[in-house]
Amino acid sequence: MARDTSRDGFSNTALTYTLSNFKPIWDFIQSNQALKRKVNKFLVNSLIYRIPTRPYPYSMMTLDPYIPGTDKPKKTDTYTSWDSLQDRTYTGRHLPPDPEFNQEGNLPNIESLAVLFRKRDGKTKYSEKSTLLFPYWVQWFTDSFLRIDHHNKLKNTSNHEIDLCNVYGLTRKQTNLLRSFQGGKLKTQKLKRKDGVEEDYPLFYYADSEQGIVDPQFEGLYTPINDEKRLPPERKAKLFAMGVERANVQLGYVMLNTLCLREHNRICDVLAENYPNWDDERLFQTARNILMVIILNIIMEEYIYHITPYYFNFFADPESFTKESWYRTNWMSIEFDFVYRWHSAIPEKFIYDGKETPMYASLWNNQMLIDKGLGALMEETCSQPATQIGLFNTPEFLIELTELPTISLGRKTQLASYNDYREMCGFPRVTDFNQITGDDYTQQKLKELYGHVDKLEFFVGLYAEDVRENSAIPALVARLIGIDAFSQALTNPLLSPNIFNKETFSPVGWEIIHNTKTVSDLINRNVPHQDSPYKVTFDL
Template sequence: MMTSASDTRRTTTTHQIDLGQIYGLNEGVQQALRVLDNEPGKRGRLLSEVHEGEEWAPRLFSADGVRDPRFDALPTPMKMPPTLPVDRKATLFAFGGERANSTLFTAAINTLFLREHNRLCRVIEAANPGWDDQRIFQTAKNVNVVQLIKIVVEEYINHISPYWFKLLSDPSPSYTARWNRENRIPVEFNLLYRWHSLLPETATWNGTPMPIGDARFGNGPLLRDGLGIALDSASQSQAWRLGLFNTAAVLRPVELASLKQGRDNRLATYNDYRERMKYPRLTRFEQISGDAEVIAALKKLYDNDVERLEFFVGIFAEDLPERSAVPPLIGRMVALDAFSHALTNPLLSPHVFKEETFTPAGWASIAATSSLRDLADRNLPNGTAGLRISMDRPTHLSVA
């Protein structure tokens, strides 16, 4: 979700999982990214080009750094440095989202879903040769979005949860639930998902260390080494631990802006949100963490009064439970969103979520998708043999 630059109480994006980072958020952006051709073999496709035998989105800028006028409707890459070198600018892709080129790892995931869209168009068109460009595009897009929802639940949420059982993205138990309504993502959710302290200062790229700053706004290594190497490198890179005193220096100004956003929105206190989420209110800072440095800093900042502890600070001050990637209050709020948001997507309603909507080919693709590796298996020219494509930490890495 994107916060409005002019009013931090508002969002500039939708409240649904809809792959807006690929397709854009309005018809003008979407039209600019499409082939828009009813000729057989081109129907429904997103614009793409082939480089070194792999499919990529077209470039947003020319080799001399001039923006392609075909993409005037697209948003400007958010926080792209005005002094970005021309050779790096020339590697940025034409995607629908403002942050779609923020790092080459981000661009890699977006590339994977772009390829999957065009693959879906091929199989849907082959099975329905009488369908026109628009029907094939919309069907492929809907299939792609549902596949993302499945990956969110069955790989990502299972990855961060501490539970010993696995969750499935079966929406049918939600059909009669009292909370089964389209969710409106509030500012609290925006803030609790600012997991900046997970981002390491050094990532791995093709087996060698790479400063994370080098991954920003420059897809040259991705174009040079290929999507498989990018996905493997992301999987081999070690994330940091979520919590206070652990944010990379480059992101500390963002943390300060987040704290200001919470204050500007006059959010309730951390204890108020604990109570709202059915946790007991805390009476001492020692109840939030066993880390003496954290306790001392909180006492000093909030004049030894736990009732003054702010939401944004408190949720990241908590100790991590065993096997959990996130602290308890964040975990409970994310879990609530997972089921009152992801599984209430209109595409998963009982009137829509069926083979007739997605076509037999699309329905089969949805059934065969639970992870990013499933998409990679279908969209890497040489397959995934020898590549690690997983959200889990490699066993040889320790926790930072």
């Protein structure tokens, strides 16, 4: 059954239709640099200005039952204070808390909602657009800035920047533990693949995996999380010393961290060859800056292009936006965190070394990467599809672990309804479940559980929507990503006009930045040579 599109809004429909059609016109626009820049600026601004821009008038501080710095309980308030405007240890929020919507008895029992994520008849829905690299990449780069504090979920441990802290650490102290202090490079070791070829990897974190003793050179790097502590010694022995506590959690995460480590060290070699008078510190800092901008460019030009159905390819253009009212200090929001909980994009099984393998076997299992090698494993990853983002498609082991706790957190933080967020983002409020999805079964289950669309929760509503044609994600998810991703990537200090130049990155570094557009570029210059390039892409 087709979805009722009457509540999509004319301007939204027109924008999507225009950007998703007329390819010859878009090709012409993008062939003219001046015209391309003007259109890029117009489209980016048109997305970001759909909602009120930063600073947020509220943060999670409004829900904290204690006055910061004291042990005195306070009344939960929803007014703006100086603390709520500047204390970024509390996560931001787009809409104020809605205690009435979240009051007990108004929403379904959380356990009853498991059916919305469980696969229908055990069947997996695969993406028609995305390879497995897509969810790997998303988890890797979002985990670096969407960092909820597990001791107090109203707070965060984020630097609020796309700063590759998963590679370099969150603090200078952590960064120094990972540096070799020779030639600007990060610490590495050579490890052999099954075929005997050696490749570069981070050093191992544990000195004694049997006893759980950390290598003394990495004391203070991070506190191991519970999953890591419970690992058998043979897996623990292969965990790498990397920037954040979750960096070893999943095979794709480790691949991308390893790739960045190799690229950082490769850039150091190129810089040292061209600037022999540079000391270790300048080589390190410049290589780090170059790599961060490379990743920002890939996010803007390859990743964003992949998730949209558009023919126009957005790009980073620092000079165009500095006078915009949205050009403000970054602050990650709870809604942005929920928008990126794409657990349904991870299949329960994947192909490893030609054999079907349970996905959970890749958790905390770095030996799989070491044995196969980075290039071959990345190519195999890109030869198979991710699963489709949406309801009724989450791996069973992630439903209790991730999906239901996310709904619980939404209620704890008193998030407003799905319809309230549609309205905030410039979509008309829906009046029936068939305006969210054309799938009869989904409509039926939502009606059974929620009764009316006005009672639908933000997180459930996000993923109840149908994925748009030739897109990787649903419409409201795309809108919120467009707003937060563009406004937070483009305000990175390295993209400021007075910083984004040859003086900052060096002429050689400037050339590296402008000659690197894709993940494939990074992979094929950081793996042992073979006869033909590895095929690496987000697109099936």
